[in-house]
Amino acid sequence: MNKYLKIDPWCIIEDTFSRENHPASESIFSLGNGRFGQRANFEESYSGESLQGNYIAGVYYPDKTRVGWWKNGYPEYFAKILNAPNWIGIEIQVGGELVDLAKAKVLSFRRTLNMKEGILYREYHIELASGKQLKANITRFLSMKDPELGIIRYSLVPVNFSGRIGIISSLDAGIKNADANYDEYFWDEVAKNFKDDCGYITSRTRKTEFDVCLGITTRILNGEEVVSISPTIEQREKYLAFHYTPEVSKGGAITILKYAAVQSSLYHKKEDLMDQAELSLKKAAEKGFENLLREHKERWEEKWKTSDILIEGDDEAQQGIRFNIFQLNQTYTGDDERLNIGPKGFTGEKYGGVTYWDTEAYCLPFFLCTAPSYVARNLVFYRYKQLGKAIENGEKLGFTEGAALYPMVTINGEECHNEWEITFEEIHRNGAIAHAIYNYVRHTGDKRYLIDYGLEVLIAISRFWRQRVNFSESRKKWVMLGVTGPNEYENNVNNNWYTNTIASWTLSYTIQLIAEIKNMDEEKYKILVSKVRFNEQEEIPAWEDIIENMYYPIDKESGIFLQQDGYLDKEQITTDQLDPAQQPINQHWSWDRILRSCFIKQADVLQGIYLFEDHYDTETIRKNFEFYESRTVHESSLSPCVHSILAARLSDMEMAYKLYLRTSRLDLDDYNNEVDEGLHITSMAGTWMSVIEGFAGKRVRNGRLVLNPQIPEQWESYSFKILFRGSRLKVKVTPKNLYLVNESNISAALIVLDESIQLNGQEEKVMKMKK
Ligand code: BGC
Numbered sequence: 163m164n165k166y167l168k169i170d171p172w173c174i175i176e177d178t179f180s181r182e183n184h185p186a187s188e189s190i191f192s193l194g195n196g197r198f199g200q201r202a203n204f205e206e207s208y209s210g211e212s213l214q215g216n217y218i219a220g221v222y223y224p225d226k227t228r229v230g231w232w233k234n235g236y237p238e239y240f241a242k243i244l245n246a247p248n249w250i251g252i253e254i255q256v257g258g259e260l261v262d263l264a265k266a267k268v269l270s271f272r273r274t275l276n277m278k279e280g281i282l283y284r285e286y287h288i289e290l291a292s293g294k295q296l297k298a299n300i301t302r303f304l305s306m307k308d309p310e311l312g313i314i315r316y317s318l319v320p321v322n323f324s325g326r327i328g329i330i331s332s333l334d335a336g337i338k339n340a341d342a343n344y345d346e347y348f349w350d351e352v353a354k355n356f357k358d359d360c361g362y363i364t365s366r367t368r369k370t371e372f373d374v375c376l377g378i379t380t381r382i383l384n385g386e387e388v389v390s391i392s393p394t395i396e397q398r399e400k401y402l403a404f405h406y407t408p409e410v411s412k413g414g415a416i417t418i419l420k421y422a423a424v425q426s427s428l429y430h431k432k433e434d435l436m437d438q439a440e441l442s443l444k445k446a447a448e449k450g451f452e453n454l455l456r457e458h459k460e461r462w463e464e465k466w467k468t469s470d471i472l473i474e475g476d477d478e479a480q481q482g483i484r485f486n487i488f489q490l491n492q493t494y495t496g497d498d499e500r501l502n503i504g505p506k507g508f509t510g511e512k513y514g515g516v517t518y519w520d521t522e523a524y525c526l527p528f529f530l531c532t533a534p535s536y537v538a539r540n541l542v543f544y545r546y547k548q549l550g551k552a553i554e555n556g557e558k559l560g561f562t563e564g565a566a567l568y569p570m571v572t573i574n575g576e577e578c579h580n581e582w583e584i585t586f587e588e589i590h591r592n593g594a595i596a597h598a599i600y601n602y603v604r605h606t607g608d609k610r611y612l613i614d615y616g617l618e619v620l621i622a623i624s625r626f627w628r629q630r631v632n633f634s635e636s637r638k639k640w641v642m643l644g645v646t647g648p649n650e651y652e653n654n655v656n657n658n659w660y661t662n663t664i665a666s667w668t669l670s671y672t673i674q675l676i677a678e679i680k681n682m683d684e685e686k687y688k689i690l691v692s693k694v695r696f697n698e699q700e701e702i703p704a705w706e707d708i709i710e711n712m713y714y715p716i717d718k719e720s721g722i723f724l725q726q727d728g729y730l731d732k733e734q735i736t737t738d739q740l741d742p743a744q745q746p747i748n749q750h751w752s753w754d755r756i757l758r759s760c761f762i763k764q765a766d767v768l769q770g771i772y773l774f775e776d777h778y779d780t781e782t783i784r785k786n787f788e789f790y791e792s793r794t795v796h797e798s799s800l801s802p803c804v805h806s807i808l809a810a811r812l813s814d815m816e817m818a819y820k821l822y823l824r825t826s827r828l829d830l831d832d833y834n835n836e837v838d839e840g841l842h843i844t845s846m847a848g849t850w851m852s853v854i855e856g857f858a859g860k861r862v863r864n865g866r867l868v869l870n871p872q873i874p875e876q877w878e879s880y881s882f883k884i885l886f887r888g889s890r891l892k893v894k895v896t897p898k899n900l901y902l903v904n905e906s907n908i909s910a911a912l913i914v915l916d917e918s919i920q921l922n923g924q925e926e927k928v929m930k931m932k933k
Pocket residue numbers: 505513518519520648650763764798800844
């Protein structure tokens with residue numbers, strides 16, 4: 163835990179410079195615009211600890227796998243979204259001395275991330291070894307309007323001297339990944355060009371052959387006037403720079419404006435990349451900084467209109483939730499169905515920027531409720547497009563007849579993960595992908611999606627479950643052996659309750675849909691049947707048998723669903739008996755000790771109860787919640803949010819709030835001392851869920867939006883928006899009243915505080931909160 167940032171409802175502020183905190187701040191103050199993302203590295207030289215990072219969506223490298231003991235079925239590579247060429251470099255030299263905050267005396271420093279506008283500001287006042295003092299004021303943003311554009315304005319004031327200063331504006335493609343498995347370079351230079359006052363480097367990723375062209379152009383301004391000085395050009399392999407040596411006078415400001423175009427072959431033909439970069443730079447220069455900034459702010463204003471959560475009476479919570487929403491919106495904008503959401507987004511190298519079940523289980527609900535419907539659709543469609551590879555992945559492991567096993571980790575549909583107990587066994591991910599289809603359709607009402615794509619995925623996943631279970635003669639039940647549930651502190655277990663539950667649910671849902679779709683569009687159904695060779699007479703009864711006779715471990719006496727066979731054989735200890743000095747246990751205990759203990763990394767049985775809440779009565783939920791919460795160490799960031807939602811479901815608001823705090827400021831307060839590696843982007847969506855699904859009790863049932871709000875006693879009010887089937891609802895919750903406004907012209911069917919209401923377009927309603 164490290165609380166060094168100032169509390170503010172819209173900004174993240176660091177107001178003193180600390181070399182120790184800088185790597186964490188590089189993650190926290192990261193910027194992104196869905197297409198690329200940049201850690202908050204300094205523009206000028208910095209000799210202290212730093213993880214340089216610029217990541218371009220979809221541009222990855224298949225790094226050779228490193229494993230101790232090879233197992234058949236392991237993938238050959240681990241795909242990584244690469245650290246890409248560095249466009250931000252602006253080196254400053256004063257009398258031969260480099261500006262370097264690790265070496266200079268820092269007299270004042272302030273870094274502000276304005277989340278409302280998506281802008282990073284930085285100010286410093288330093289004294290160099292020579293005694294010369296310099297003040298700087300820096301603004302940086304990655305345009306949300308033109309997502310191939312990064313912009314920096316760097317203003318300098320020489321405080322106590324006049325003379326020449328050296329400015330080196332660079333583009334560096336000699337970039338490595340800090341986590342390269344064999345310390346290799348992943349980029350080759352394809353071309354370097356200079357045209358007018360712009361410089362370009364086109365680089366190619368090895369093996370995957372993505373081309374990216376980065377172009378930079380720099381202007382030096384004295385006040386508002388462009389100073390006409392011709393730079394000298396420096397170039398070497400994978401590097402180019404423009405050197406300027408303007409005259410500065412004491413107290414006068416000099417400003418460096420740098421535009422960078424970031425183009426990749428995902429969006430342009432390789433042969434056009436440089437022309438596109440040139441065009442982009444030209445347009446940027448023509449528009450000018452202020453216009454670009456205005457357009458960028460307008461885009462953010464649009465985003466906040468539908469995604470903001472306003473909390474009154476608790477600035478810490480307010481800042482926390484906005485930070486989560488801000489980072490989610492920076493990471494995924496949903497305009498490209500090929501892209502997805504890495505657990506660390508564009509803020510670090512860990513997890514390689516690739517796709518996990520996190521997307522379906524955690525991120526989808528956020529985008530469903532806060533973004534235009536195509537955004538969530540693209541997330542779901544991503545898996546449809548990878549169905550063929552998921553079937554191939556199944557085949558590699560011995561499954562047949564169109565059974566799909568989606569990868570644990572992927573970028574292009576191929577499995578990239580290589581620990582057998584997860585790659586081959588953590589198969590519940592298939593269930594999350596099936597459930598996401600259900601979730602998408604129940605929220606949007608887009609049944610067409612099921613006919614066109616969803617059912618095909620569901621049939622393939624159902625086929626997998628059928629082959630993955632086996633009939634136990636001794637139990638006379640279907641069982642599922644050798645699996646890992648969401649709780650990765652147990653591996654290779656039999657009958658993980660959650661996996662059995664979601665498998666059986668998938669089969670039921672698929673059967674139900676088949677009946678519906680046959681009614682809706684028989685023609686289309688027939689086409690699908692022949693495409694996937696679906697044998698209704700044989701497959702459906704087999705699935706029904708599994709549904710009816712699936713085995714679920716349960717402790718009959720207490721009614722607790724057992725996480726897996728034999729869970730109660732473990733020594734039963736609760737987390738309050740754990741020595742805090744031994745936590746997190748994954749940093750203090752051997753893996754063997756963790757596996758033998760009863761401690762749970764993240765929601766597992768409770769993940770199932772969360773997803774299928776309507777299948778259980780309140781008493782069952784309570785019993786299981788109390789049992790598992792007291793054994794869960796929450797060492798995955800994905801965990802506390804689910805527990806918080808269930809606590810709110812049980813009206814235990816104190817517990818719900820405690821768990822909520824743990825998720826909402828996880829990164830800002832660096833709970834796990836690891837934020838320097840990057841932010842927990844996917845769990846940020848979980849934080850959002852704990853407000854909307856937890857405190858506000860949002861559900862969708864029978865085509866209606868359900869709200870059952872409660873309010874933590876620490877808050878005066880909270881308000882949020884929900885997009886639901888074309889309507890936009892504003893909800894404000896206070897301890898006494900609930901205010902609803904339908905801000906759209908489309909009527910919405912709701913169940914609020916157990917009352918069915920129809921809220922017409924532009925209609926408002928005030929309701930009394932329950933005591
Ligand atoms: C969690 C997984 C998750 C992954 C990426 C792991 O620590 O146990 O459930 O998918 O992180 O966020």
